[in-house]
Amino acid sequence: xxxxxxxxxxxxxxxxxxxxxxxxxxxxxxxxxxxxxxxxxxxxxxxxxxxxxxxxxxxxxxxxxxxxxxxxxxxxxxxxxxxxxxxxxxxxxxxxxxxxxxxxxxxxxxxxxxxxxxxxxxxxxxxxxxxxxxxxxxxxxxxxxxxxxxxxxxxxxxxxxxxxxxxxxxxxxxxxxxxxxxxxxxxxxxxxxxxxx
Amino acid sequence: xxxxxxxxxxxxxxxxxxxxxxxxxxxxxxxxxxxxxxxxxxxxxxxxxxxxxxxxxxxxxxxxxxxxxxxxxxxxxxxxxxxxxxxxxxxxxxxxxxxxxxxxxxxxxxxxxxxxxxxxxxxxxxxxxxxxxxxxxxxxxxxxxxxxxxxxxxxxxxxxxxxxxxxxxxxxxxxxxxxxxxxxxxxxxxxxxxxxx
Numbered sequence: 001x002x003x004x005x006x007x008x009x010x011x012x013x014x015x016x017x018x019x020x021x022x023x024x025x026x027x028x029x030x031x032x033x034x035x036x037x038x039x040x041x042x043x044x045x046x047x048x049x050x051x052x053x054x055x056x057x058x059x060x061x062x063x064x065x066x067x068x069x070x071x072x073x074x075x076x077x078x079x080x081x082x083x084x085x086x087x088x089x090x091x092x093x094x095x096x097x098x099x100x101x102x103x104x105x106x107x108x109x110x111x112x113x114x115x116x117x118x119x120x121x122x123x124x125x126x127x128x129x130x131x132x133x134x135x136x137x138x139x140x141x142x143x144x145x146x147x148x149x150x151x152x153x154x155x156x157x158x159x160x161x162x163x164x165x166x167x168x169x170x171x172x173x174x175x176x177x178x179x180x181x182x183x184x185x186x187x188x189x190x191x192x193x194x195x196x197x
Numbered sequence: 198x199x200x201x202x203x204x205x206x207x208x209x210x211x212x213x214x215x216x217x218x219x220x221x222x223x224x225x226x227x228x229x230x231x232x233x234x235x236x237x238x239x240x241x242x243x244x245x246x247x248x249x250x251x252x253x254x255x256x257x258x259x260x261x262x263x264x265x266x267x268x269x270x271x272x273x274x275x276x277x278x279x280x281x282x283x284x285x286x287x288x289x290x291x292x293x294x295x296x297x298x299x300x301x302x303x304x305x306x307x308x309x310x311x312x313x314x315x316x317x318x319x320x321x322x323x324x325x326x327x328x329x330x331x332x333x334x335x336x337x338x339x340x341x342x343x344x345x346x347x348x349x350x351x352x353x354x355x356x357x358x359x360x361x362x363x364x365x366x367x368x369x370x371x372x373x374x375x376x377x378x379x380x381x382x383x384x385x386x387x388x389x390x391x392x393x394x
Contacts, residue, residue: 020305020309111363111364112217117365120364124361153375153382156354160357163305167308189386
């Protein structure tokens with residue numbers, strides 16, 4: 001991906017995080033990215049194209065900052081990986097705050113903007129499957145539907161906690177504690193053969 | 198509360214659910230409610246006053262439709278009450294859909310509009326305490342902090358599931374099933390003396 005294109009997507013994320021999806025105008029995005037509007041149209045076609053690629057950019061960036069350092073020699077620990085991948089979404093650093101704000105805003109806007117829905121549903125499914133896979137490795141005796149349901153709950157809870165944190169209803173440290181406990185609760189349940197139906 | 202005032206608040210909820218908090222303009226609200234803008238200013242002072250009272254209206258309305266029929270003669274069942282009060286937030290009827298859409302939109306907007314934050318945090322606390330109280334009645338041997346933490350998780354999960362449903366990432370019946378299972382998982386955990394720290 002060209003540097004210019006990445007810079008435009010990074011700027012689009014900032015604009016959405018600052019002014020919401022409705023606040024994203026091509027002219028403002030051009031000013032934020034320091035490029036011409038025609039370059040934006042060249043790369044993304046139209047506003048729908050910008051939103052589509054920005055959602056992708058946000059998902060990829062979250063993948064990156066929630067993936068820890070390469071495993072050292074020694075056994076991997078899926079339970080620890082699971083905790084890390086979820087908790088790293090709740091960090092008070094600019095990139096995460098910006099990414100989470102923009103994601104929450106895209107999610108809320110999809111209620112009003114149907115053209116966002118398919119992309120968002122797809123990104124949600126990918127995320128849920130990734131978490132379900134880690135739950136499966138942490139609890140190999142469990143069933144795939146039980147892991148999938150637990151992954152849906154943990155990721156939906158994370159979205160709920162994240163917007164509470166960002167909207168000032170929940171201190172960050174407490175949000176992290178609630179999420180860590182939820183992982184305990186869900187994995188303990190799975191370990192006892194929690195029903196999936 | 199005067200009928201006119203209630204009608205304006207009902208109209209404000211519809212406008213927020215349809216066009217978002219940023220789409221709420223006093224002129225449009227007046228048209229939607231069929232009243233003059235001066236009557237709106239008379240009752241609510243300014244846009245901040247409208248938002249403040251609309252949030253209150255939405256909370257009160259949710260209280261009403263999540264409170265089931267009066268208990269019949271016989272023992273009350275706090276576990277059943279808990280399930281009812283939470284699951285009735287996930288119903289495909291106009292009032293609930295409108296209320297949940299407006300609530301999700303107010304929550305997402307509070308990230309950008311700091312003057313919404315205190316009201317929203319207060320409404321969230323009230324809701325969490327109500328659920329914690331029911332969890333305490335369902336599990337009298339548990340501790341208050343454990344019930345409070347479970348209540349925070351269940352309500353944040355419900356917010357996360359609700360916006361996924363409304364944004365088309367999750368079918369309603371499945372969202373309801375995930376929430377019902379979460380209540381099972383949390384109450385089973387509490388019943389085994391789940392740690393609160």
